[in-house]
Amino acid sequence: MTGAITFEQLMPAGPNLTEYRHAPNMVDLDVARSRGAYDGLTKALAEYTPEQVTGIVMDATVLGRGGAGFPAGRKWSFIPKGPGQKYLTVNADESEPGTFSNRELMETNPHLLIEGVALCCYAVGASRAFIYIRGEYIHAANQLNRAITSARAANLLGDKILGSEFNLEVFVYQGAGAYICGEETALLESIEGNRPMPRSRPPFPAVAGLYGKPTVINNVETIANIPAIIRNGADWYKAFGTPTSPGTKVYSLSGHVRRPGNYELNLGISLRDLIYEYGQGVPGDRAVKVVLPSGAAAPWIPADALDTPMDYDNPRKLGTILGSASVIVMDESVSIPHATLRLIEFFNHESCGKCTPCREGTLWLVKALKRICAGEGVPDDLQLLLNVCDSIAGKVLCALGDFAVSPVQSSLKYFRHEYEAMIPGYPTAEPALAAD
Amino acid sequence: MALEPETIAEIERIRAALPEARSALLPSLKAAQSERGWLPQETIKDVAEMLGLDPNPAYMLATFYTMLHTEPVGHYVLEVCRSLPCYLRGSDQVTEAIRGALQPDEHGNSVDGMFSLKIGECLGDCPHAPMMRVNDDFVGPLAAETIPETLEILRRRAAGGRVRGLMADPADGPPPNEGPLTFSNAIQSLPLARVRE
Numbered sequence: 001m002t003g004a005i006t007f008e009q010l011m012p013a014g015p016n017l018t019e020y021r022h023a024p025n026m027v028d029l030d031v032a033r034s035r036g037a038y039d040g041l042t043k044a045l046a047e048y049t050p051e052q053v054t055g056i057v058m059d060a061t062v063l064g065r066g067g068a069g070f071p072a073g074r075k076w077s078f079i080p081k082g083p084g085q086k087y088l089t090v091n092a093d094e095s096e097p098g099t100f101s102n103r104e105l106m107e108t109n110p111h112l113l114i115e116g117v118a119l120c121c122y123a124v125g126a127s128r129a130f131i132y133i134r135g136e137y138i139h140a141a142n143q144l145n146r147a148i149t150s151a152r153a154a155n156l157l158g159d160k161i162l163g164s165e166f167n168l169e170v171f172v173y174q175g176a177g178a179y180i181c182g183e184e185t186a187l188l189e190s191i192e193g194n195r196p197m198p199r200s201r202p203p204f205p206a207v208a209g210l211y212g213k214p215t216v217i218n219n220v221e222t223i224a225n226i227p228a229i230i231r232n233g234a235d236w237y238k239a240f241g242t243p244t245s246p247g248t249k250v251y252s253l254s255g256h257v258r259r260p261g262n263y264e265l266n267l268g269i270s271l272r273d274l275i276y277e278y279g280q281g282v283p284g285d286r287a288v289k290v291v292l293p294s295g296a297a298a299p300w301i302p303a304d305a306l307d308t309p310m311d312y313d314n315p316r317k318l319g320t321i322l323g324s325a326s327v328i329v330m331d332e333s334v335s336i337p338h339a340t341l342r343l344i345e346f347f348n349h350e351s352c353g354k355c356t357p358c359r360e361g362t363l364w365l366v367k368a369l370k371r372i373c374a375g376e377g378v379p380d381d382l383q384l385l386l387n388v389c390d391s392i393a394g395k396v397l398c399a400l401g402d403f404a405v406s407p408v409q410s411s412l413k414y415f416r417h418e419y420e421a422m423i424p425g426y427p428t429a430e431p432a433l434a435a436d
Numbered sequence: 437m438a439l440e441p442e443t444i445a446e447i448e449r450i451r452a453a454l455p456e457a458r459s460a461l462l463p464s465l466k467a468a469q470s471e472r473g474w475l476p477q478e479t480i481k482d483v484a485e486m487l488g489l490d491p492n493p494a495y496m497l498a499t500f501y502t503m504l505h506t507e508p509v510g511h512y513v514l515e516v517c518r519s520l521p522c523y524l525r526g527s528d529q530v531t532e533a534i535r536g537a538l539q540p541d542e543h544g545n546s547v548d549g550m551f552s553l554k555i556g557e558c559l560g561d562c563p564h565a566p567m568m569r570v571n572d573d574f575v576g577p578l579a580a581e582t583i584p585e586t587l588e589i590l591r592r593r594a595a596g597g598r599v600r601g602l603m604a605d606p607a608d609g610p611p612p613n614e615g616p617l618t619f620s621n622a623i624q625s626l627p628l629a630r631v632r633e
Contacts, residue, residue: 100563194496
């Protein structure tokens with residue numbers, strides 16, 4: 001692909017979450033409304049019961065965009081019916097390395113998220129919603145607050161919204177720098193004024209979440225998909241993406257590509273198209289060495305599997321996940337042990353310290369990797385790394401620990417020779433059989 | 437060293453806006469931090485007392501979050517992202533250039549108290565890697581060669597605005613009553629890396 005391409009040309013027909021990313025002043029309610037903002041909410045309040053809204057979202061099969069891919073409609077259906085305080089909490093903590101799609105959505109089109117919040121709250125009967133946004137996203141938080149103020153003044157939030165019996169207050173809650181707050185129960189702890197450390201489950205948040213009340217927790221992009229679905233219907237939505245992964249996804253592309261950025265594309269695009277067509281290839285035309293499909297957290301995809309469609313199903317065949325679709329490309333110039341060390345330093349820095357295997361294990365991984373990178377490793381270090389991984393994964397309360405082992409396991413699976421070459425005295429071949 | 441009237445008013449506003457007092461703790465600590473850029477013990481205690489809460493949970497928050505500082509920091513907190521997307525684009529060289537220019541002490545503070553250098557983990561601006569956070573703003577892509585110039589511009593910029601944190605004596609600079617700093621101009625005028633290939 002040659003010449004300058006604009007984001008608009010890349011846009012698929014479909015949910016178009018990023019359609020107005022370059023439109024000026026979308027935070028202004030009148031501007032946003034002239035482009036269809038709150039039409040979905042208006043329609044839902046006039047035509048649908050809450051159960052019908054949940055039904056449409058369930059039928060559309062909106063898979064959770066934060067990474068887990070859990071169907072949003074089903075999640076909503078777990079919330080008990082009837083009176084009693086319920087909450088929606090939007091996870092806008094977005095701290096996974098290489099993930100920056102939620103920030104752009106909130107900065108450029110805050111009303112889209114607010115409308116989605118209102119629709120979800122109407123569906124589950126929640127009268128209070130929190131948008132938990134990471135502390136560093138100051139501009140995005142300001143945009144959301146401005147949008148909420150103007151929506152409230154226009155009776156799109158507040159009491160008896162648009163003359164209905166539906167009441168809703170939305171709070172923007174800013175974090176203060178902690179990756180762990182993206183873990184949903186740590187996020188709840190943070191809002192409750194406690195140290196953000198994950199809770200043990202059960203009870204799940206749908207039963208006892210924020211302040212002990214039933215709580216839906218969804219990612220920004222998941223919620224931002226809802227207004228268009230309500231406006232256009234589930235069948236319209238399912239025409240995009242693949243049959244089992246409907247809709248579009250905002251892919252965050254970073255690392256060794258000429259044109260990093262957010263690309264909203266039909267689910268199922270291949271890594272090759274994403275990197276070479278949209279990212280315009282690797283600087284210096286170097287070869288892709290390996291791809292991290294979901295930030296630091298997910299197992300890696302080797303260069304010979306770039307044709308894998310990036311939907312919710314196909315990456316599983318390679319033992320990995322679509323996750324948050326934050327694709328980090330590493331080219332052939334990268335030293336894998338050094339890059340792995342940098343990834344593990346992240347998890348060690350961000351481990352909240354509650355579970356011993358994660359708190360201590362990530363430190364041990366850092367120590368062993370530093371030793372190897374300094375040329376001071378010993379042959380047993382590679383087995384030590386794998387043993388420590390086994391001591392963390394599945395033995396901790398949240399996914400941070402499980403994520404932390406991915407870079408070590410993946411790098412040893414695909415690039416073990418790079419470690420071996422850095423370890424003095426590593427046996428270069430199978431030892432010869434002792435002669436009898 | 438009681439809380440300033442503006443801080444008290446802000447905490448009252450936060451408390452009134454949120455459904456539960458304990459939820460007001462984190463935003464109130466952030467509000468109190470804006471007084472001098474960091475949170476002395478006394479301030480943390482005052483915030484907790486204002487909300488009718490025990491000081492211990494407040495200390496637990498202040499010592500957990502990376503954006504809350506329990507030690508003095510400079511006028512500018514520089515958080516250079518070191519996570520993989522920035523690392524692949526040369527963030528280590530940028531950090532080294534800043535370290536070389538500032539010669540920070542073991543807390544990351546420059547001798548003149550203007551800058552505090554902190555480790556940053558992914559700040560969600562990878563298309564502009566390598567980047568850093570300068571107080572409320574994101575700056576990137578950075579280049580090691582232009583770091584001295586970048587720091588000099590920030591230094592000049594601060595001399596015209598409100599001075600806080602480690603800066604010893606505001607009287608050394610122009611009168612500090614020109615209103616709070618607006619960073620947007622400074623940020624736009626910072627030298628950035630040439631557009632990559």
